[in-house]
Structure formats: C-alpha cells, structure tokens
Amino acid sequence: MIYFDTRTCVYPNCFEENVKSHAVSRNISLESIAENYHLYSFIPKRDSRDTKKPLIDRISTNKATRHHCFCDKHEETFKRLDDYEISSTRDVLLQIYRTLCVSHNQEKTALIDMYKLNDLNAHKMIPRSDVELALKGSEFEKIIPMLDDPRILEAAQRKLKFQISELFDYELRKDEELIYKIKSINDTIDDKAIPLNELQVITNERFDHTIFYYKLDFKIPVALSAIQHAGVGNTRVKFYSMVVPYQNSTVIIGLIPNLLLADSERTEKVNNYFSSKYNVVKYVESLISISDGWFITPSIIDNMPKEKSRFFETDCMFLNERKLFKDYDFSIFDDLKVKELGLSADDEELSFIPERPEYSARYEKMLEAMQLKVPEK
Numbered sequence: 001m002i003y004f005d006t007r008t009c010v011y012p013n014c015f016e017e018n019v020k021s022h023a024v025s026r027n028i029s030l031e032s033i034a035e036n037y038h039l040y041s042f043i044p045k046r047d048s049r050d051t052k053k054p055l056i057d058r059i060s061t062n063k064a065t066r067h068h069c070f071c072d073k074h075e076e077t078f079k080r081l082d083d084y085e086i087s088s089t090r091d092v093l094l095q096i097y098r099t100l101c102v103s104h105n106q107e108k109t110a111l112i113d114m115y116k117l118n119d120l121n122a123h124k125m126i127p128r129s130d131v132e133l134a135l136k137g138s139e140f141e142k143i144i145p146m147l148d149d150p151r152i153l154e155a156a157q158r159k160l161k162f163q164i165s166e167l168f169d170y171e172l173r174k175d176e177e178l179i180y181k182i183k184s185i186n187d188t189i190d191d192k193a194i195p196l197n198e199l200q201v202i203t204n205e206r207f208d209h210t211i212f213y214y215k216l217d218f219k220i221p222v223a224l225s226a227i228q229h230a231g232v233g234n235t236r237v238k239f240y241s242m243v244v245p246y247q248n249s250t251v252i253i254g255l256i257p258n259l260l261l262a263d264s265e266r267t268e269k270v271n272n273y274f275s276s277k278y279n280v281v282k283y284v285e286s287l288i289s290i291s292d293g294w295f296i297t298p299s300i301i302d303n304m305p306k307e308k309s310r311f312f313e314t315d316c317m318f319l320n321e322r323k324l325f326k327d328y329d330f331s332i333f334d335d336l337k338v339k340e341l342g343l344s345a346d347d348e349e350l351s352f353i354p355e356r357p358e359y360s361a362r363y364e365k366m367l368e369a370m371q372l373k374v375p376e377k
C-alpha cells in the first residue's frame with residue numbers, strides 16, 4: 001500500500017511536521033480587502049439529502065487560502081511576501097512556489113478523503129462491478145468468473161485500489177517536479193523590478209510552462225489562488241492562477257502549460273486580456289467564474305441588488321458551465337468599473353442578468369461533469 005503524507009513540511013529535504021500556511025499573504029493582501037477581518041467565499045453547504053446547496057459565506061482571513069504545508073522555519077521563506085508587495089520577478093516566482101505548494105497539499109488531502117487512499121480497508125468498498133470493469137480486457141480477464149469466491153474478490157479489490165493509488169501517486173509526483181522547477185528558476189533568475197500595467201512573460205528552455213504576470217495600479221478586491229484542470233488530447237494539464245490584492249495595486253499571475261498555448265487563439269486571448277485595465281478586470285471576473293478558490297470583499301456581494309447576488313450565488317455552483325479564457329457574462333465589480341474604468345453607473349453591463357436553464361437540469365449536468373475519472377498515464 002502507498003501511504004500519502006500531508007503532514008510533513010513540503011520544503012525540499014525537510015522532515016519537520018508542517019503548520020497551516022496561507023497561499024496568499026494574510027497581513028498585506030487578505031487584510032487589505034477584508035471587512036472586520038472577514039471575506040466572502042463560495043462554500044456550498046451539504047443539506048439533509050446529501051446534495052449540495054449554493055452558499056456564499058463569511059470566512060475569516062485567518063482561514064482563507066490556508067492549508068497544512070510548511071514547518072515554522074520554512075514559513076519564514078515567504079516573509080518577504082508577507083511584509084512587502086510583489087515587486088520583482090523573484091517575488092512573482094516565490095508567490096507561484098507558495099501557491100503551488102499549498103494547492104498541492106490541498107489537492108492531495110482531497111484525493112485521500114475522496115478515495116480513502118490511506119485507509120487499509122478501503123478496497124473492500126470497491127463494488128464488484130467496478131472490479132469486473134477493470135479486469136475486462138486486461139490480462140486477468142479470466143478471473144472474472146471466479147469473483148464469487150470472496151478471497152479472490154478481495155485480492156482483486158486490493159489490486160485495483162493499489163493501481164488507483166499508483167496513478168494518483170504518479171500525478172502528484174508530476175506536480176512535485178513542477179514545484180522543484182519553479183524553485184530552481186526562482187533561485188537562479190535575474191531579479192528585475194516589475195513595471196505597472198504591462199504584461200510580462202517568463203519562459204525557460206528547461207521548462208514546459210510559461211509564466212505571465214501583470215501588476216495593475218489599483219486594487220481589485222479579491223484574492224484568488226486556484227487550479228484549473230484541462231485536457232489537451234489525452235493529456236491532462238493544470239493551469240494555476242493567482243490574484244494578489246494590495247492597498248493600491250493587484251498582482252495577477254498565471255502559470256500555464258505550453259501545451260495550452262499551442263493554440264494560437266488562446267494565446268491571443270491571454271494577450272488581449274492584458275491589453276487594457278478594463279480587460280484585466282474582465283479577466284479576473286472570468287477567473288472567479290471558473291474557480292472556487294476566491295475570497296472577496298463582503299460588501300461587493302452585499303451591495304449587489306438581491307436579484308444579482310442570488311444569481312451569482314447559484315452560478316458559482318456550476319463552474320462546469322464555463323470555460324478557461326472565456327468572458328464571464330455577468331458583472332461582479334460594478335463599483336470598480338464606474339470608479340476606475342469610466343463606465344457609467346447605468347451601463348447595461350452592470351445590471352445585466354443572463355438567462356440560465358432550470359436549477360435541476362444544471363445540477364444534473366454538474367454531477368455528470370464531476371464524475372472524477374482516474375487519470376490516465
């Protein structure tokens with residue numbers, strides 16, 4: 001059996017027990033957008049029938065973006081990000097490193113919970129039909145008729161559980177390799193000050209990802225640290241995004257697999273999002289519309305007309321309906337668009353509420369989309 005560990009410090013060659021680490025600085029980022037030390041986030045609630053209900057709820061800045069990750073000593077590695085705004089290329093890489101490590105442990109924890117990976121008896125819960133499905137067409141197909149023997153069934157269940165663990169272990173190791181690469185680029189890259197309102201890109205020949213970042217000269221009142229899963233042919237890839245707000249600025253960072261950029265339309269779309277401040281805000285709205293790792297200033301939601309906030313809360317439930325790098329057809333930062341971007345307060349964009357299908361139909365589709373498949377090697 002493979003044991004998955006989430007309680008050891010993620011820093012290379014450290015074996016200390018970890019503590020809970022913030023992916024986004026609480027001191028200078030989360031607090032800069034909080035009201036009474038709280039933010040709003042999408043936290044769907046399980047109801048009595050074991051279905052989930054959409055809910056935007058309060059969360060303290062102490063808990064937002066936080067998960068077990070580094071030991072006390074290695075938390076110090078990120079002190080710069082907790083004391084000062086991101087202002088150089090090395091800060092950008094340090095932020096990516098921090099987000100990747102926290103997300104990695106978060107994903108690992110979710111997989112362990114969902115597939116009971118560390119549970120010695122979890123294989124017994126694999127239904128016989130799943131065992132049969134896995135054996136069909138494999139070199140062990142001939143044992144299917146013998147599954148009536150409980151000992152054979154259990155051996156096959158155990159084997160299948162091990163294969164599932166192996167596949168997740170393989171996926172998680174790929175992420176770890178990416179984390180080490182980010183760290184080594186961070187250790188060696190020329191440290192340059194980052195300009196305001198200008199898209200910057202980092203590529204490296206040893207590296208199959210591209211980093212892009214942009215520092216905007218006003219605050220977008222949201223913090224975001226999120227992963228999007230995408231498929232390119234048979235390959236599964238992950239796109240990481242970060243939005244780090246400060247008192248008078250916002251840093252937006254993307255770490256994107258080059259495979260996704262092979263599509264020139266997508267590259268053009270990314271460039272276009274950073275061609276004006278208005279488009280940057282639209283980009284952040286589109287990231288919110290496909291992620292659940294965002295934390296927003298409560299009054300942004302509280303000040304929406306009821307019909308708008310209710311629409312938004314429900315829409316957050318159905319991330320599966322939207323795609324990466326597609327505009328969100330709903331406006332979140334209404335005041336900001338009026339104050340910073342020159343939209344008129346009665347601009348149609350601000351009051352527009354899109355039509356959506358019936359809730360139950362949307363819920364069905366979401367469940368279909370959530371059928372997590374075991375990743376293919």
Ligand SMILES: [Zn+2]
Nearest residue numbers: 009014071074
């Ligand atoms: Zn450590």
